[in-house]
Amino acid sequence: MGLLTDLYQLRMMQGYYKTGKADDITVFERFYRINPYGSAYTIVAGVDHALDYLENLSFTADDIAYLKTLGGFQEDFLRYLQSFRFTGDVYAMPEGSVAFPGEPLFIVKARRIEAQLVETALSTFLNHESLIATKASRVRWAAKDDPVLEFGLRRAQGMDAGVFGARAAIIGGCDATSNVLAGKMFGAKVVGTMAHSWVMSFASEFEAFERFIELYPENAILVVDTFDTLTSGVPNAIKAFQLAKSRGIKLLRYGIRLDSGDLAYLSGEARRMLDSEGFTNAIISASNDLDEHLVQELKTQGAKITEWGVGTKLITGDGCAALGGVYKLAAEYDKAGNEIPKLKISENPEKVTNPGTKAVYRIYDKATGKIKVELITLRQESLSEIETLTVADETHPWKKMTLRAGSYEKREMLSLVMQGGRRLIPVANLAAIQAYTARELKTLWDESRRLVNPHPVKVDLSNVLCSLKKELINGMHGK
Numbered sequence: 001m002g003l004l005t006d007l008y009q010l011r012m013m014q015g016y017y018k019t020g021k022a023d024d025i026t027v028f029e030r031f032y033r034i035n036p037y038g039s040a041y042t043i044v045a046g047v048d049h050a051l052d053y054l055e056n057l058s059f060t061a062d063d064i065a066y067l068k069t070l071g072g073f074q075e076d077f078l079r080y081l082q083s084f085r086f087t088g089d090v091y092a093m094p095e096g097s098v099a100f101p102g103e104p105l106f107i108v109k110a111r112r113i114e115a116q117l118v119e120t121a122l123s124t125f126l127n128h129e130s131l132i133a134t135k136a137s138r139v140r141w142a143a144k145d146d147p148v149l150e151f152g153l154r155r156a157q158g159m160d161a162g163v164f165g166a167r168a169a170i171i172g173g174c175d176a177t178s179n180v181l182a183g184k185m186f187g188a189k190v191v192g193t194m195a196h197s198w199v200m201s202f203a204s205e206f207e208a209f210e211r212f213i214e215l216y217p218e219n220a221i222l223v224v225d226t227f228d229t230l231t232s233g234v235p236n237a238i239k240a241f242q243l244a245k246s247r248g249i250k251l252l253r254y255g256i257r258l259d260s261g262d263l264a265y266l267s268g269e270a271r272r273m274l275d276s277e278g279f280t281n282a283i284i285s286a287s288n289d290l291d292e293h294l295v296q297e298l299k300t301q302g303a304k305i306t307e308w309g310v311g312t313k314l315i316t317g318d319g320c321a322a323l324g325g326v327y328k329l330a331a332e333y334d335k336a337g338n339e340i341p342k343l344k345i346s347e348n349p350e351k352v353t354n355p356g357t358k359a360v361y362r363i364y365d366k367a368t369g370k371i372k373v374e375l376i377t378l379r380q381e382s383l384s385e386i387e388t389l390t391v392a393d394e395t396h397p398w399k400k401m402t403l404r405a406g407s408y409e410k411r412e413m414l415s416l417v418m419q420g421g422r423r424l425i426p427v428a429n430l431a432a433i434q435a436y437t438a439r440e441l442k443t444l445w446d447e448s449r450r451l452v453n454p455h456p457v458k459v460d461l462s463n464v465l466c467s468l469k470k471e472l473i474n475g476m477h478g479k
């Protein structure tokens with residue numbers, strides 16, 4: 001995976017190697033500036049993938065031979081790459097956490113040469129997977145308690161997007177995926193109905209249904225829109241269910257899938273037809289370019305859909321082409337081991353970074369368990385719970401929130417997950433991450449979960465961090 005990077009990282013690495021900067025200890029942090037889809041939060045996903053990458057990072061002889069063909073790389077640097085390993089530390093939020101703009105989510109403390117290389121791949125994994133997990137969490141919100149199935153592999157922007165996207169979709173709240181490779185790799189639950197080609201492969205729609213039920217009585221969802229949903233598909237499905245019943249076949253999970261037309265109207269009619277023949281527990285699943293807005297809209301229209309298949313718009317993160325998470329130098333250490341905070345100044349005030357190695361405290365309202373505010377501090381600050389906590393807005397300092405001691409609970413969000421290049425946490429279990437995400441989402445007020453114009457969650461900087469930032473900005477202007 002050594003070459004999974006942008007060329008400029010390797011050019012800078014060689015520069016650090018040549019100028020004696022390679023071994024300086026640096027701290028880089030990843031954060032997002034804007035939540036995707038107009039959401040009030042982002043689900044952190046891709047942490048496991050990122051740690052796996054860091055732990056196994058190296059250059060093969062073949063990789064190095066290729067770099068040589070590019071020109072510009074010198075023999076001693078290429079030799080150094082032969083034994084390159086990532087040996088740094090990582091602090092990260094648990095995968096599946098809800099996170100907010102500006103918060104460090106994943107901090108790399110490593111030799112400069114190592115920390116520089118990994119920027120690109122870390123961004124690739126964390127940006128993509130967080131984007132899809134966040135989308136899935138929105139579909140989950142819209143679908144309420146109904147099962148949501150991820151159907152997107154065929155429409156994903158490439159294999160990795162399909163496979164890791166399916167994993168992220170499960171984290172965000174999908175119940176299962178049609179993606180078999182994701183099932184094998186991550187233990188995701190896999191499900192499948194049938195395509196129109198199955199129906200078209202038999203002399204009649206009824207025969208196609210009959211054969212399918214014979215083969216899969218434990219899970220027979222029949223696609224009913226190949227010819228005409230209400231005059232052919234649903235009546236044939238009912239006939240096939242009746243035949244199975246008369247033959248003593250026990251149908252466990254059974255029902256229909258609607259894949260075109262007016263899904264509210266068709267599901268209502270189909271429900272009526274199925275119920276009148278006693279198939280009251282038949283599943284009515286629907287697919288066809290669904291997303292969180294359509295699911296919500298169909299529910300508002302009273303659609304009788306009990307299961308949602310969501311493909312294209314979920315796996316491609318429709319509505320937000322990419323999550324713009326970034327990786328910025330926050331600090332470095334001098335030879336004596338003193339931390340020197342670093343800040344990147346910008347024409348755009350929103351792009352001025354926060355200096356120093358930081359901690360993120362989540363402050364919960366004790367009575368409800370909901371998030372009150374997020375507080376970014378310098379890591380060496382300690383937040384005592386005894387005191388009354390006053391949190392002020394960085395840009396509008398008169399906007400203050402005072403939290404009485406005992407009325408809130410705090411949680412430090414970042415923990416050491418990799419030390420000296422070795423992960424300290426086991427490979428995460430997907431079902432456990434999904435359950436954690438569901439709990440995380442419950443810590444948001446409903447006002448912050450709604451799909452349109454959600455209420456933003458406050459993220460503030462501690463006074464100490466704010467002062468340091470101002471001091472560094474003033475110092476830079478002085479220069």
Ligand SMILES: Nc1ncnc2c1ncn2[C@@H]1O[C@H](COP(=O)(O)OP(=O)(O)OP(=O)(O)O)[C@@H](O)[C@H]1O
Nearest residue numbers: 259260261262263264265287288289290294297301
């Ligand atoms: N009741 C509804 N309200 C809002 N949108 C709906 C409703 N029913 C279906 N849709 C959505 O409208 C879009 C168009 O669906 P429709 O089946 O009419 O066209 P189509 O996708 O071109 O059909 P086909 O798949 O047969 O080519 C789809 O995204 C579908 O999910």
Ligand SMILES: O=P(O)(O)OC[C@H]1O[C@H](OP(=O)(O)OP(=O)(O)O)[C@H](O)[C@@H]1O
Nearest residue numbers: 151195196259287288289290310311312
């Ligand atoms: O609509 P999406 O959210 O992307 O969900 C996945 C779609 O993939 C399939 O369609 P496709 O036309 O590819 O194949 P089919 O013959 O099985 O319908 C399926 O029927 C869904 O419509």
Ligand SMILES: O=C(O)c1cccnc1
Nearest residue numbers: 151178191192193194311
């Ligand atoms: O199993 C299904 O119904 C399915 C799988 C992939 C894409 N569309 C539908």
